[in-house]
Amino acid sequence: MAGSEAKRAAGFLHRLFATNSARGFACRGHEGKAGGRRPTPPQAIPPQLNAPPSPDEVVLRTRGLVRRFDDQVAVDGLDLEVRKGECLGLLGPNGAGKSTTVRILSTLLAPSAGEAEVLGLDVVKDGARVRERIGVVPQELAVYEHLTARENLAFFGDLYALDRVTLAAAVERGLAVAGLADRADEPVRNFSGGMKRRLNVAVALLHDPELVFLDEPTVGIDPQSRNRIFEMVEGLRARGTTLIYTSHQLGEVERLCDRIAILDRGRLVAKGTLAELQGHPDVRRGASANLHFDALGDAQRAAELLASNGITCTLDEERPDLEEVFLDLTGHALRDGVPS
Amino acid sequence: MRAWTLCKKDLRIYSRDRVGLLLGLGLPLVLAFVFGGAMGAMGGGGDGMIRAKLYVEDRDQTDASRELVEALQAQDGLRIVLIPLDDPETARVRVADGNGPAGLVIDPGYGEAPGFGGESKLRLVRDPGKTIEQQVIAGNLLPALFQSTQAEIGRSAMTRALDLIDFPGIGRERAEEILQASWDRMDELVAELETDGSFDADDDEATDDEAGGFDFASAITNVLGLEVEDVVGGGDAAEDQKSASQSHAVSGIAVMMLLFGLIACGGTLLEEEAEGTLDRLRLSPGRVSDILVGKFLFTWIVGIVQLVLLFLVTSMMFTIPIFRSPVALFVLCASVAAAATCFGIFFAVSCRTRKQLEGLSTIVVLTMSAFGGSWWPLEITPEWYQTLGHFTLNAWAMDGYQGLFWYGKDLVGILPEIGVLLAIAAVLATAAVLQWKRRFRIA
Numbered sequence: 001m002a003g004s005e006a007k008r009a010a011g012f013l014h015r016l017f018a019t020n021s022a023r024g025f026a027c028r029g030h031e032g033k034a035g036g037r038r039p040t041p042p043q044a045i046p047p048q049l050n051a052p053p054s055p056d057e058v059v060l061r062t063r064g065l066v067r068r069f070d071d072q073v074a075v076d077g078l079d080l081e082v083r084k085g086e087c088l089g090l091l092g093p094n095g096a097g098k099s100t101t102v103r104i105l106s107t108l109l110a111p112s113a114g115e116a117e118v119l120g121l122d123v124v125k126d127g128a129r130v131r132e133r134i135g136v137v138p139q140e141l142a143v144y145e146h147l148t149a150r151e152n153l154a155f156f157g158d159l160y161a162l163d164r165v166t167l168a169a170a171v172e173r174g175l176a177v178a179g180l181a182d183r184a185d186e187p188v189r190n191f192s193g194g195m196k197r198r199l200n201v202a203v204a205l206l207h208d209p210e211l212v213f214l215d216e217p218t219v220g221i222d223p224q225s226r227n228r229i230f231e232m233v234e235g236l237r238a239r240g241t242t243l244i245y246t247s248h249q250l251g252e253v254e255r256l257c258d259r260i261a262i263l264d265r266g267r268l269v270a271k272g273t274l275a276e277l278q279g280h281p282d283v284r285r286g287a288s289a290n291l292h293f294d295a296l297g298d299a300q301r302a303a304e305l306l307a308s309n310g311i312t313c314t315l316d317e318e319r320p321d322l323e324e325v326f327l328d329l330t331g332h333a334l335r336d337g338v339p340s
Numbered sequence: 341m342r343a344w345t346l347c348k349k350d351l352r353i354y355s356r357d358r359v360g361l362l363l364g365l366g367l368p369l370v371l372a373f374v375f376g377g378a379m380g381a382m383g384g385g386g387d388g389m390i391r392a393k394l395y396v397e398d399r400d401q402t403d404a405s406r407e408l409v410e411a412l413q414a415q416d417g418l419r420i421v422l423i424p425l426d427d428p429e430t431a432r433v434r435v436a437d438g439n440g441p442a443g444l445v446i447d448p449g450y451g452e453a454p455g456f457g458g459e460s461k462l463r464l465v466r467d468p469g470k471t472i473e474q475q476v477i478a479g480n481l482l483p484a485l486f487q488s489t490q491a492e493i494g495r496s497a498m499t500r501a502l503d504l505i506d507f508p509g510i511g512r513e514r515a516e517e518i519l520q521a522s523w524d525r526m527d528e529l530v531a532e533l534e535t536d537g538s539f540d541a542d543d544d545e546a547t548d549d550e551a552g553g554f555d556f557a558s559a560i561t562n563v564l565g566l567e568v569e570d571v572v573g574g575g576d577a578a579e580d581q582k583s584a585s586q587s588h589a590v591s592g593i594a595v596m597m598l599l600f601g602l603i604a605c606g607g608t609l610l611e612e613e614a615e616g617t618l619d620r621l622r623l624s625p626g627r628v629s630d631i632l633v634g635k636f637l638f639t640w641i642v643g644i645v646q647l648v649l650l651f652l653v654t655s656m657m658f659t660i661p662i663f664r665s666p667v668a669l670f671v672l673c674a675s676v677a678a679a680a681t682c683f684g685i686f687f688a689v690s691c692r693t694r695k696q697l698e699g700l701s702t703i704v705v706l707t708m709s710a711f712g713g714s715w716w717p718l719e720i721t722p723e724w725y726q727t728l729g730h731f732t733l734n735a736w737a738m739d740g741y742q743g744l745f746w747y748g749k750d751l752v753g754i755l756p757e758i759g760v761l762l763a764i765a766a767v768l769a770t771a772a773v774l775q776w777k778r779r780f781r782i783a
Contacts, residue, residue, distance in 0.1 A: 106623060107623070108619055108622060108623065128625060128626065128627070131623055131624065131625050132625040134623075136619075136620070136623050138616050138619060138620065139616075140615060140616030140619075141615075141616065142615065142616035142617045142619065142620040143617070144617060156620065156624070159621070159624035159625070159626070160624060160625060161625070203620070
C-alpha cells in the first residue's frame, strides 16, 4: 500500500467517524519494506527526540578509543562527539562496551589506545580536573548504608570542598530533588531500592557538574521512583547540563535523549537522532495510520470499508499497558514506605 | 546415588574454592610445622631442641672453673654465652635487661672449694618471669656440676640437703650414715648414666613436677647450694612469675587480635570496591592516594583504641603495670598499631576480594603470631625459630611490651623496638601505596 493511499484512507475514515472520540480501538494501515510488516512501537515520540544536536561546543570527544582486558576488546576504536547541553543515549546489549566507555570517560579506567577528551581536558593527563567538573551516577548503589541520606550527601559534598553554606544548600536541594527530605535523617539501609536509587542520583549532582554520566540509573525500581529520576534528568536537561545516559530500557532513551549511539561488541554501530536512526538503511521502516474508535463495532466497520477499497488493515483492540494499569491503580505519587 | 551425586557436587565446589582449600588443608600443615618447630619436636634433637641461654661469668679463672664452663657448654639444653671479665654488661645487667633468662657467676675462690663445702662461690642471677627456661637451666646445671666436680659436688649437695632437712625423726648421725651408703651407690649410678649418655635433664619431667606444685628450678639450685638472685620483678618469685605470664599472655593476644582487627578494617577498602563507593570516592577531586591515607588513619585510630582499651581493662583484672610508664606505653601502642595498620592495608590492596583477604589473613596472622611469640615466649623456642620470629612485627611488639611491663623499661629503653616497628610500618606502607597505584594507576 502506498503512503498516499494510506493517508487518503485515514482521511476518509476520519470524516466517516468524526463523531467518535479517539480512544479504545485502533485500525492501522501499514507500509513496509518488502518481505514483511512490522508494527511501530505504541509510544508517542517526544518532540525533542527529533531535535537536531546542539550546534554549540563539543564537550566530549573520543578518537579511536580502545580498551582491552587481556585478549578481550571491550571498546574497539570508538569515535564519539557530544555537544554542550545534549543528552546522548548510549545503547547496546550486555557486553557492548557501554560501561567501559563511561568508566574511561569518567577517568576511572585508562584507555588502551586512542584519545578521549572531556570538557576540553584529556581524561588521562588531566583526570583530576575532569573529575571536578563531571558527575557520575554509577550502576551500583554507591551510597553508605549505615549513614543517613543527609550524611551521605554531606560527606560526598565535602569531598568536593564545598564551603559550609554551599554544602548545606546543596544537601537540602539534593534531598528535595530526590524526594527524600522527609526521610533525610534515616539510615539508608532502611530505604527502599527506589529511594536508594534516587539518592544515588542526587549524590552525583551535588557539585552541579557540567557533564553527567548516568549508567543505568533506573535499574530495578518502581515506576514512581523511575519517574522521579526522569524528572531529575529532565531538570538537568532544562538547565543545559550535558548528559550521557546508558540504559537497556529503550523507552527511557527515547524519552530523555537527543541523540543515540548504539554500541555492539565495543564498536559504534550507529549514531544520530531517533529519526536519523529510523532512517538508517539497515533498519526496516513502515508507515501506519492510527485511527481510534470507542466501539469495537465502529472499528470493524472501518476495516471492512478500507478492505473494500483495497487497503490492507489490521484491527487491534487497544489495551492499556501494564505500567498504565499500575499507575492508574496506584497513582503517580512516590511510595517510600518503610521496607520490611 | 542421590547422596553420592550431592557429595560429588560439594567436592567439586570445594576443590574450586581456593580459599577454602587453603584454610582446610594448608593451614593445618602450617600450624603443625609451627607448633612442631616451637616445641623442638622436629629433628629429634640438635638445633631442634629448646636451648636456654645462660650467661657465664668466670671470675675465678681456675682449672676447676674452666672445667665447669666446659661441662656447661657440653649440655644440649644450654646455650652458653661467656662474658669477658672486663665487659661492663655483666650477666646481671643482661638478665635484668631481659636479654636472657639467667646468668651464672663463678666467683673467685671456686677452684679452691668446688664442692661447695663452705661459702657458695656460684651465684645464679635469674629472671623469674622466664619460668620454663629456669626449669631447663636447673635441669642442665645438675649434670654439668656433677660432671665437672665428680663426686665432690654430689657429696656437698647431700650434706647441704642434710642441713636443709635435718632428719628430725632418725637423728643427724644416723642420717649421715644412710646418706653415705646412698652416695656410694649413686657414684655407681652416675658412672652408668654417663656411659649410656642419658644424663641430660628431662625437661618434660621438670615441667610436670612444676605442675604438681614442686618448683624444680628452686629445689635444684637449693640442693646445689647456688646463691640465687632474682634480678627482675618485685622479689616474690611466685607473684613475679604470675605477673610475667599475664603480661605476656595479654600482650600476645592483644597483638594477634589487633592484626585480625586491622586487617578487617583494611578490608573495608575491598567492601567499598565491591559496593561501588570506592569508585565514587575515586571520582571525587583530589589525589587518589588520599583515599588510602584516609583508610590508614581510620585503621590506625581503631588500632590504638583497641590496644589502649584492652590494656586498661586487663590491668584491672591482672597484675599488669600499665601505669609504670604511660607515655611509653602509648607510644608503643601507637607504633604497634601503625605497623599492624600498614600490614592490614597492604593485605587489603593486595587481595582481590574480601573472601580472599579473610582466608589469607587467617593463615598469615596465625603463623606470624606463633612465630612472633604471641602464643608462647620465644625464649623457649630453638634459635632458628627465634631468628625467624623476629621477621614478624609480633616479636618486636612483644619485646616492647615485655620491656615495659616486666623489665620496667622506659620510653628510651624500648626505642629499638619502636624503631623496628615504625620501620616495618614504613616498608609495608610503601608496598601498599605501590600496589594501590598499580591497581588504580590512572590519574
